[in-house]
Amino acid sequence: MQEIGEIIHLASSGRVIIRLRRPLEEGDYICDDSGRRIGRVTELIGPVAAPFASAISLTNNIKKYVGSNVYFLEEPVMKRNKSRRYRR
Numbered sequence: 001m002q003e004i005g006e007i008i009h010l011a012s013s014g015r016v017i018i019r020l021r022r023p024l025e026e027g028d029y030i031c032d033d034s035g036r037r038i039g040r041v042t043e044l045i046g047p048v049a050a051p052f053a054s055a056i057s058l059t060n061n062i063k064k065y066v067g068s069n070v071y072f073l074e075e076p077v078m079k080r081n082k083s084r085r086y087r088r
Contacts, residue, residue: 001035004072005053007065016062018053018070030055030070038065046054 003075004060005025009017018030039055039062046052059065 001031001071001073003069004030005063006027006069007067010063010066011054014057016057016065018055020044020053022052022072023051023052024072028056032065033069033071034069035073038062038070068083 003023004022005018005020007016008019011017018041024041024044026043028040028041029037031037031042036059038059039057041053041055043054045052045054
């Protein structure tokens with residue numbers, strides 16, 4: 001688990017603004033210190049030297065994370081095989 005930045009603001013649209021210390025890609029998940037996923041990065045904003053990220057919250061109580069550090073898990077998320085879903 002790597003520290004990637006700090007949540008600095010909760011926008012009026014419900015998105016979370018994160019000051020990044022390490023570059024991320026769109027679609028990456030952010031986690032708290034216990035490893036629980038709290039958001040998904042939707043876009044990168046700001047200058048290249050000091051980027052910010054806008055993320056969609058995956059939890060209802062995102063206000064308690066404002067001001068705290070966020071992390072990135074490098075292990076991939078298991079995906080389901082959709083071809084088996086409708087098999088009879």
